[in-house]
Amino acid sequence: MCRPRDRADGMGVERYESPDAETVADVVSTALHEGAVVTAEVACEVEYDGRTSGYLGPGDRLVVAKPDGTLLVHQPTKHKPVNWMPTGGTIVTSVAETADEPVIVARRSNPRERVEVRVRETYGLTRFDAADAAEYEESGTEAEMHEYIEAHPEELEDGLRIVEHERETKYGFIDFYAVDAEGTPVVVEVKRVQATLNHFDQLKRYVSLYEDTGDVRGLLVAPSASERVERACRDAGLEFVALPEFETDATLGNATLTDFD
């Protein structure tokens, strides 16, 4: 059995293997109160009462509780939780009188809804003190940037000439195969979002395809890049080109998530 990690290690994760009912109730209550996320692998049954009623018989599930009152019960398949309480609920965890089992209840009042998770067995429980200030930034598609670059190659570099758009290679499609003012081949990889190390990897792979044939350059084009990515490019002899006009200043946030159904 694992003891909870010392939180002073800075990892922010405490794990409990096969905790008893009291421990589950304590850890969940304390964690949520203190702003941490809790994940539990359990056997449980679930009851919903609100707009309708519903019952989910015993089975193994992943339960996620968040400090904002979110409760999610996930079966081993499907992307939607089988039962849940949205943000703004109140989660109370207790020990059932009869069976020494943890009971997790999430409720809200408008509309009046209640999800009750009766835990038969807790295989494991994790408290996660997660820090996350990032917001999802949605942007248009890469196709828009491709059109722009095809029409304005000089925005990437004076004298750059596009030879081929979407050239197929054994590693996938190269966005643009171009030549510079000196006639040196240039592989151009375009990203619609802030450049990540993975984009850098991708460009590096494409460039490696042409290294046998002599000099070749690689340009990574994106609205922006982290310092980490710029450094990786510099170290590998590749170049990053910012097209800040494609930066999104509005964080559309979870716009695509309305499709989550």
Next chain:
Amino acid sequence: MCRPRDRADGMGVERYESPDAETVADVVSTALHEGAVVTAEVACEVEYDGRTSGYLGPGDRLVVAKPDGTLLVHQPTKHKPVNWMPTGGTIVTSVAETADEPVIVARRSNPRERVEVRVRETYGLTRFDAADAAEYEESGTEAEMHEYIEAHPEELEDGLRIVEHERETKYGFIDFYAVDAEGTPVVVEVKRVQATLNHFDQLKRYVSLYEDTGDVRGLLVAPSASERVERACRDAGLEFVALPEFETDATLGNATLTDFD
């Protein structure tokens, strides 16, 4: 540091603390292939490409991968995942060339979509061999059953007479306060779904309120009850009454989940 549990213990949970990139890639690939669910507490950045493009900068998140190709990335708040791939996606986990970091990519082809989770740090990883054959059964509301019982108390027991509907007590509302043919008080707790131990607990609590005043009986009324609940009732001197006409034979399943947005 915890070593993975011996799976022969039957718990079906293996935990890895601060696994390295190779371990993450191996565990995730193997687990999904073998039908297990994976949960990871990570610092990561996420990229989405499909109907639009999007980028989520570094932060601490809970990543859930299911064997049906579902991938969920959960921030510490909000009930919806910030990024996800629905059931039917293909999840491939590898180690990034540059940074010795795990990269989890979920994709599908119709519509063409891709979610890439670039893991900066893996605090913990859990493989969960979850067995769950239960389906969520949705039924009507308790109000319908209340109306029925109020109109037909004889369906619960010959000679039963309802004295009060929804009597308030310090433990909450008693569904029906009644008297039987002998004049003995009867506390009736009504559930629209299969009776659980928690319902039994609730009835027991209500009945305890009246025990000081002499004889009192308790009836738990539901479409059905597990053997466990029937036994608990018997052992505690309470009675279970089935109203099987309220049983749902159609499992409406995730009907309420269409509201998950």
